[in-house]
Every structure is written in structure tokens, then in C-alpha cells.
Amino acid sequence: MKVRLVFIVYFLFLNFSFGSDSTNELKYLEELVSISSGTQDVEGVSSVQKNVASQLQNLGFEILENKSDVDTVKSTQTVAIKKGKNAKFITFVTHADTVFEKLNPFKWSDDKKRLVGSGVGDNKGGLVVTLYTIKNLLENPKFEYSIRVIISPNEETGSMGFRKQLKSYGDDSALILGMEPALEDGSIVEARKGVRWYHIKIAGREAHAGTAPENGVSACHELSKKIVKILDLNEYSKGNTINVGHVDGGKDKFNIVCGSAE
Ligand SMILES: [Zn+2]
Structure with missing residues (x-):
């Protein structure tokens, strides 16, 4: 089966807003944004991963931790799985790390409906949207797919050491969704560039x-x-x-x- 990759381009600084009744989502977003999790901050990244994983565990997910193939990458890739009637997965790809190493100040907008600051959209917002999307899906009796959530620790630096694993998720997925913020006008991004980094000495x-x-x-x-x-x-x-x-x-x-x- 052809797997369609839907990637949604991200912005480093992005206003993030939910629908009208979104108190819980915003509270949870604030909680995640309050944890500093730059890619090099192994503890912070892990703390965000654990936080989201425990939420998923409450929804009946099994949690696995994958080690990186690269020795220098100490963080693990968190994978949450919930089997459904249909063995094929809907796979959500998210990440816990942010571009900026230090916690950047974020603030509420004047109408208290938005959080503004670094990491709010990319990708703490993605994590919150993923969690609440799954909650909704599980409440739908017609939804039969298995669900997998990837919480990458180092997406911002190219997901070093997790290439093989990431590739393998295509094998048993009906759909893979990159849970990144949309373009500024709200449109969904259907494709995204890959990246390779080389250090030449x-x-x-x-x-x-x-x-x-x-x-x-x-x-x-x-x-x-x-x-x-x-x-x-x-x-x-x-x-x-x-x-x-x-x-x-x-x-x-x-x-x-x-x-x-x-
Ligand atoms: Zn991102």
C-alpha cells in the first residue's frame, strides 16, 4: 500500500490557537512549553517525552524506547502503540525537542486564547494536537485502526541515529502524519524536504x-x-x-x- 506522508511545515515562533472550548488543551500546552527541551538538553527532552507518554499510557498505549544507532546521541525515541481491530497503523510523527536550547519566554495573548513563543508551535503544539486528536479518535466507535505515536528526541537536528526505525514505520502504516504546524495561512503541507548533514575534515x-x-x-x-x-x-x-x-x-x-x- 502506498503510504502518504503528510508533513506540515513548522515555524519557530508561531501563534498557536485552538477552537472555542479548549481550556484543557491550552493548559496542557502551557505545561509542555514550560519544560525547556532544546535538542541537547537530554533531561528536558526526556521529561517532555515522559509527560506525553504517560498521557498516552492512560489511554491504553504501550510505551517503548528506541536507542539511537549513533553513540553520541544519548536521547531515546519514544514510541507509543495501541493495537486496534485493523492491524494497520495510523502513525503520528512528533518531536519533543525545540530549536532553542534555553527556555524562551512565552506569553499569553491579550484575549488569553493563544500562547506565543518559541516551541509553542514547533512542536509542543503538535504534541498537544496529537494527544487530543487521538482522544477524539478513540471515542469514535467506527475507528478501528491501530495507532502509533513517535516522539522524536532530535528532529530539529535531523533525527540522527533513528533513520532505520523511522523508515520502517512506513511498512505497516495506512497513513503517516507529520504533526507540525501548518503554513501561516493555515494550509496543510503535503511534502517536505529531507536533510543530510556532513562534517568534512x-x-x-x-x-x-x-x-x-x-x-x-x-x-x-x-x-x-x-x-x-x-x-x-x-x-x-x-x-x-x-x-x-x-x-x-x-x-x-x-x-x-x-x-x-x-
Ligand atoms: Zn518541528
Whole structure:
């Protein structure tokens, strides 16, 4: 079966609002937003995951924790599962981490109907919408699908170490929903770019740039050449884009052939 991925583009700072009677949802959103959970904050991320997982547990979900394939990623991926009559899953993909490491101040709007601040929309709002959507689904006697909720710990940095698992959820899902905020005008996003990040390190050989440059091999020069080639891979018409985000190399001496660059 063809699985349709629905991703909803996110904004870092987003007004978030529910319908008219949404006191519980907003209270819960406030509770989640109050927990600082930048991607590197393993404890904070875990605390958000546990909070949502316990809510799902109350709805009869079984909770699993998947370890990352990458040693440096200490956070786990929380997966909540509830089997239905239909073995196929509706899979909700969410995440507990936020872009900003430190808790950014959030505030209520004047009419007290909205919370405004970082992480409110992306993706604490997504978590709340997921939870309350599931509550509604479970109240519907006609709903027979199994449900799976993924609470990723590091979506903002590319879900490192969880690629295999994320891919496998397509095998038994009738539908996978990325529970991210909509576009500014409210429209749903049906596709989203993937991302790969590379860290390139170049080792050269230092030498005196004035008296014996021929003894050196410049890592900086080599990196510059590579960057030019890498940028040639941009395919704007296809939406494949490349960004060299940070460059570092050499020492603070202009007369030394650059020994290393990254
Ligand atoms: Zn997000």
C-alpha cells in the first residue's frame, strides 16, 4: 500500500490557537512549553517525552524506547502503540525537542486564547494536537485502526541515529502524519524536504609560507576548492539545495601553510 506522508511545515515562533472550548488543551500546552527541551538538553527532552507518554499510557498505549544507532546521541525515541481491530497503523510523527536550547519566554495573548513563543508551535503544539486528536479518535466507535505515536528526541537536528526505525514505520502504516504546524495561512503541507548533514575534515601539512611553502600542503586551499565543487551540486529547480554553514581552518598566523580545516 502506498503510504502518504503528510508533513506540515513548522515555524519557530508561531501563534498557536485552538477552537472555542479548549481550556484543557491550552493548559496542557502551557505545561509542555514550560519544560525547556532544546535538542541537547537530554533531561528536558526526556521529561517532555515522559509527560506525553504517560498521557498516552492512560489511554491504553504501550510505551517503548528506541536507542539511537549513533553513540553520541544519548536521547531515546519514544514510541507509543495501541493495537486496534485493523492491524494497520495510523502513525503520528512528533518531536519533543525545540530549536532553542534555553527556555524562551512565552506569553499569553491579550484575549488569553493563544500562547506565543518559541516551541509553542514547533512542536509542543503538535504534541498537544496529537494527544487530543487521538482522544477524539478513540471515542469514535467506527475507528478501528491501530495507532502509533513517535516522539522524536532530535528532529530539529535531523533525527540522527533513528533513520532505520523511522523508515520502517512506513511498512505497516495506512497513513503517516507529520504533526507540525501548518503554513501561516493555515494550509496543510503535503511534502517536505529531507536533510543530510556532513562534517568534512581536511588534514594538510604545515610549513613556513614564505621560506618553504613547497613543504606544506594547505588544508584551507583544499577546503576552498571542495566548497566550490560542493556548491555546484545545487539544483534549485529541483529543490535540492546545499548550504555550507560553518568553516574553520588554520591558525592565526598568516605565514603558516594551513594544516587543518573543516
Ligand atoms: Zn518541528
